[in-house]
Amino acid sequence: MVCVMPQSGRRPDARRTNSTAPATELRERLLTATRDLLAQRRFDSISVADIIAAAGASRASFYFYFPGKQAVLAELVRRAVGQGQQAAEPWTTGRQDPLYALRSGIEAGAALWMDNAAVLTAIVENWGSDEQLRELWLQQMETFTDLTVARIQADPDVLRRLDGLDVRAVAASLTWLGERLYYLAAANVPPFTDRDVLVDTLMHAWTRTLYGDSPSPSHT
Amino acid sequence: MVCVMPQSGRRPDARRTNSTAPATELRERLLTATRDLLAQRRFDSISVADIIAAAGASRASFYFYFPGKQAVLAELVRRAVGQGQQAAEPWTTGRQDPLYALRSGIEAGAALWMDNAAVLTAIVENWGSDEQLRELWLQQMETFTDLTVARIQADPDVLRRLDGLDVRAVAASLTWLGERLYYLAAANVPPFTDRDVLVDTLMHAWTRTLYGDSPSPSHT
DNA sequence: AGCCGACCATACACACTGTCTGGTCGGAGT
C-alpha cells in the first residue's frame, strides 16, 4: 500500500538557474525522454504524464526540475540552437568569399534542422501559444538577424544596393524566410522536402537580395 | 429549479455542410463572439465556455453548430481570406505594369492583415497544433503560390532569370515570406510594425527575386 | 545514529472538453 520502489541513489544539485546546465541525471533523463517523444508526436499532444513515464520519474520530480513542459522544450531548443550558432561562423566572420560563406551557412542551417527536426519543429509550432517560448524564439531570431545586419553594414557595396531600405528589416526578412523554409522542409511540406531545392531557393533569395544579379561580389 | 429563459424563437436550418453558410443567427453570433474574443486574447486561452458566454448561447448549441473551437476559427479564416483573394486580382491577371500590380497586391495583403489581424494571427499561431487548421492554412498558401507560379510562367524574362531553379519553390518562398512578415507586423514584432517598412521590404524581396536589379521589367 | 537531499506514490483542486439527458418555447400543419 505504501511506496516501495527504490531505483538508485542520486543527488542533483537542484540548480535550475539557466546557464550551462549541470546535468543531474534525472533532469537529463527528462530532457532526452521529451526529445524522444517529440520525435514521435506533436508537442501539445505530449503530457507531463507521458514524459515522466518515458523517463521513469515521478510527477513531483518533474516539477522540481522544470516549471512545466514548455521549460523542457525551451532548454532543448537552447541546446540545439547553441550548436548551430557556431555552425554559422564562416558567415559571421567576413573572412571568406561571401557566396561561399553564405552557402556554407545555409547548408549548416539545413543540417542543424535535420539533426534537430523534432525539437525545432516543436518550438516553431508552439512559440505562438506560450509566452516563454515566444520570447526565446524571437530572441533567437534576433541573434541571427544581428549577425546579418553586421555583415551588411560591413559591406559598402551591399549597403549601397539596399539604399533607402531599413537594413534591419531586410536582414530580419531573410532570417525569417530561413525559419519558414527550414520548418516547412522538416514538416514535409512540398516542394521543400527536397534538400537541394531548399538550399538553392534560400541561396537565391539571399544573393538576389544582397548582391543582385552579378554573381561575383568582388572584394574582401 | 428547471430552466426558464426563453430568448427568442429561431429555426436554424441545421446545415453544417460547408458551402456558403446559411447564416443562422445563433451560429453567426457564435462566430462574431469568437472574433471579438480573439481581438482580446490568444486563441488557445479562449474556452468554449467563454465563447458561449459571450454569444449568450448554450453549450449544446455550440456543439450543434461546430465540432469545436477550431472549426469556428477555420470558418472565420475562410471568410477573411475569401475577401483577400479578390484583392490580389491586379497581380493575378497580368494586365498591368508588373511592378505596379505587385505593389498593389502587397498593399492589399497588408490591408487584409490589418483588418483581420486577430483572426489571421490566431490561425498562424495555431495551424501547427491542429490538423484541421493545418490543412486549411497550407491549402490557402498553396492558392497564393499557384497564382505566382502562373504569373512567373507567363513571363519569359522572369522564367529565364530563374534558370535552374524550381519555380514552384521560389513562388512558395515568396508566399511564405509574406505570411511571416505580415504576421510579425500584426504581432507587433519590430521592425515590421512600421507599415511602410513592411511593404518596402516585401516589395524589395519580390522584385529582386523575380526581376533582378533593373527596375524596369519592360513588357505587358 | 541521524540528518539531508534525491527521489517516490498518491491525491487533490481546478480547468477544459465533448456528450448526453431532459426540458421550454414558438410556430406550422391538420
Added chain:
DNA sequence: ACTCCGACCAGACAGTGTGTATGGTCGGCT
C-alpha cells in the same frame, strides 16, 4: 385547438490535463 417539430436552454457527466501538496523511502555523509 391540439400536437409535433425544430431551435434552443440548463445542467450533469466522464475523461483528461495541470500544478501543488503530503508524506514516505532510500543512500550517503558527518
